[in-house]
Amino acid sequence: MEKKSPILDEIGRKHGMKVPENYFADFTEKMVESLPEREFPMPEQPTLWLRVRPWVYMAAMFAGVWLMLKMFTGIFSVERGETPQVEMTASAPEEGTVEEEWFAHYVDDYTAYEMLYTEGDY
Numbered sequence: 603m604e605k606k607s608p609i610l611d612e613i614g615r616k617h618g619m620k621v622p623e624n625y626f627a628d629f630t631e632k633m634v635e636s637l638p639e640r641e642f643p644m645p646e647q648p649t650l651w652l653r654v655r656p657w658v659y660m661a662a663m664f665a666g667v668w669l670m671l672k673m674f675t676g677i678f679s680v681e682r683g684e685t686p687q688v689e690m691t692a693s694a695p696e697e698g699t700v701e702e703e704w705f706a707h708y709v710d711d712y713t714a715y716e717m718l719y720t721e722g723d724y
Contacts (some may be wrong), residue, residue, distance in 0.1 A: 628643075
């Protein structure tokens with residue numbers, strides 16, 4: 603089998619593309635000369651609102667997150683059957699005590715049976 607020479611040996615190293623002399627050295631100067639003249643306005647001094655706005659947005663974000671957490675924890679605690687801690691300021695009725703009234707309004711049947719069972723009165 604006869605070994606063929608590589609393609610580059612057949613074509614040669616000259617490909618016909620050539621960069622003009624000092625092309626890259628003079629490139630920036632030629633580019634600046636070809637661009638039109640344009641004036642850039644001076645930036646205005648930022649107002650108080652522009653300086654404070656990111657802080658206000660961040661504070662609003664944290665307030666929103668805090669309110670959502672308060673709302674969701676309140677919703678989930680009601681679903682679990684937990685009642686919010688409310689301080690009772692009512693006076694005792696004539697026929698019973700404040701504890702009996704609280705027990706009647708805030709303790710469900712399951713909790714009452716569980717309390718009786720753990721006290722040993724079964």
